Amino acid sequence: MSLTNKMDPAGRLSCREIFALLSQYLDRELSPELCDCLQKHIEDCPPCVEFLESLKKTVRLCQDLEPTHQPTPLPAALRQQLLAAYQKSQK
Amino acid sequence: MFAESEEVALARRLLSGDRTAFDRFVELFQRKLFHYVYMMCGHREDAEEVAQETLLKMFEHFDQLREPERVKPWAFTIARNVCHMKRRKSIFAPEEEISLDDLMPQFRESGDRRKLEIADWSRLPDDEAIRREVRVTLEQVIRELPDIYKSVLLLRDVEELTTEETAEVLGVSADVVKTRLHRARLLVRNKIDKHLLHSVGAR
Numbered sequence: 001m002s003l004t005n006k007m008d009p010a011g012r013l014s015c016r017e018i019f020a021l022l023s024q025y026l027d028r029e030l031s032p033e034l035c036d037c038l039q040k041h042i043e044d045c046p047p048c049v050e051f052l053e054s055l056k057k058t059v060r061l062c063q064d065l066e067p068t069h070q071p072t073p074l075p076a077a078l079r080q081q082l083l084a085a086y087q088k089s090q091k
Numbered sequence: 092m093f094a095e096s097e098e099v100a101l102a103r104r105l106l107s108g109d110r111t112a113f114d115r116f117v118e119l120f121q122r123k124l125f126h127y128v129y130m131m132c133g134h135r136e137d138a139e140e141v142a143q144e145t146l147l148k149m150f151e152h153f154d155q156l157r158e159p160e161r162v163k164p165w166a167f168t169i170a171r172n173v174c175h176m177k178r179r180k181s182i183f184a185p186e187e188e189i190s191l192d193d194l195m196p197q198f199r200e201s202g203d204r205r206k207l208e209i210a211d212w213s214r215l216p217d218d219e220a221i222r223r224e225v226r227v228t229l230e231q232v233i234r235e236l237p238d239i240y241k242s243v244l245l246l247r248d249v250e251e252l253t254t255e256e257t258a259e260v261l262g263v264s265a266d267v268v269k270t271r272l273h274r275a276r277l278l279v280r281n282k283i284d285k286h287l288l289h290s291v292g293a294r
Contacts, residue, residue, distance in 0.1 A: 016195070019191070019195060020191055020273070022273070023269070023272055023273035023276055024269055024273070027254070027269075027272075029254065029269065047196075047206070047207045050207055050209065050212075051196055051207060051209065053212060054209060054210075054212040054280055054284065055276060055277070055280050057212055057215050057216060058276055058279050058280040058283060059248055059276060060216055061215075061216060061222075061225060061226070061229055061283070062229070062233070062244060062248035062249055062276075062279065063248055063249070063251065064216075064226075065226070065229060065230065065233070065249050066226070067122070067126040067129075067230070068230055069125075069126070069129055069135070070122065070125075071121055071122060071125035071138070071139055071142060072139060074117065074121060074143065074146075078143060078147075079117065081147065082117060082146055082147060082150045083113060083150075085147060085150035085151045085153075086105065086113065086150040086153055087110075088151075089150060089151065089152065089153040089154045090108055090153070090154070
């Protein structure tokens with residue numbers, strides 16, 4: 001099984017076209033028709049499934065990213081200034 | 092229905108005059124704004140300064156936040172304006188797009204079949220040791236992304252803003268956000284892939 005660059009004679013999407021749509025597929029931002037086309041293609045294309053899985057895991061890792069650097073605590077005077085600004089905006 | 096995020100719940104309480112939400116709100120947004128700016132510009136002092144000034148502007152105009160659901164895009168939009176006013180190298184500025192073809196996976200011949208030349212991702216994210224190792228490199232990988240991709244990835248995948256909210260913060264169309272997000276994820280994926288190939292070994 002290899003990646004295809006052109007749409008096949010039956011009008012199905014090529015791997016190259018699928019490749020361009022994978023993030024929108026993961027984010028459920030594709031139209032139902034396009035989503036259907038993509039699903040039909042990947043049912044039959046192990047390399048695309050494998051690539052999609054690795055992309056899905058990339059997104060999950062980014063969502064779980066934990067910052068290694070933290071800001072220094074706010075100076076007390078600034079905290080007071082923030083609180084005063086909040087209280088003023090509420091009047 | 093999605094559960095309300097902590098940021099939204101805190102903003103709602105502050106808008107209704109509940110002062111007890113203040114400390115946690117400040118702590119949460121200082122961290123978020125600092126992390127975003129630090130990842131974008133790589134300078135700790137700049138990130139501290141932009142986060143603090145953004146917080147001040149947020150509270151000075153807190154009555155303008157009419158919908159608590161929009162607190163995150165609102166905060167990041169203010170941060171963008173703070174950056175512009177400082178006339179620093181904009182962390183939202185446009186750059187040239189990378190071609191999708193440059194991000195396509197490669198193949199290798201395997202008998203009579205061609206296989207994808209990618210690492211073994213099967214142990215991610217369940218294998219704690221590999222996940223920990225990848226996490227360490229992930230922050231570096233994201234920091235090294237071109238700015239136009241990094242800003243979209245940080246807002247969409249790390250901060251989990253919607254496509255529309257991200258478009259609004261960055262002043263671009265939703266289609267541009269989708270295009271850039273895909274390239275950003277592919278760039279990150281490819282770098283993690285390389286890392287896995289080197290550390291875990293090719294299949």
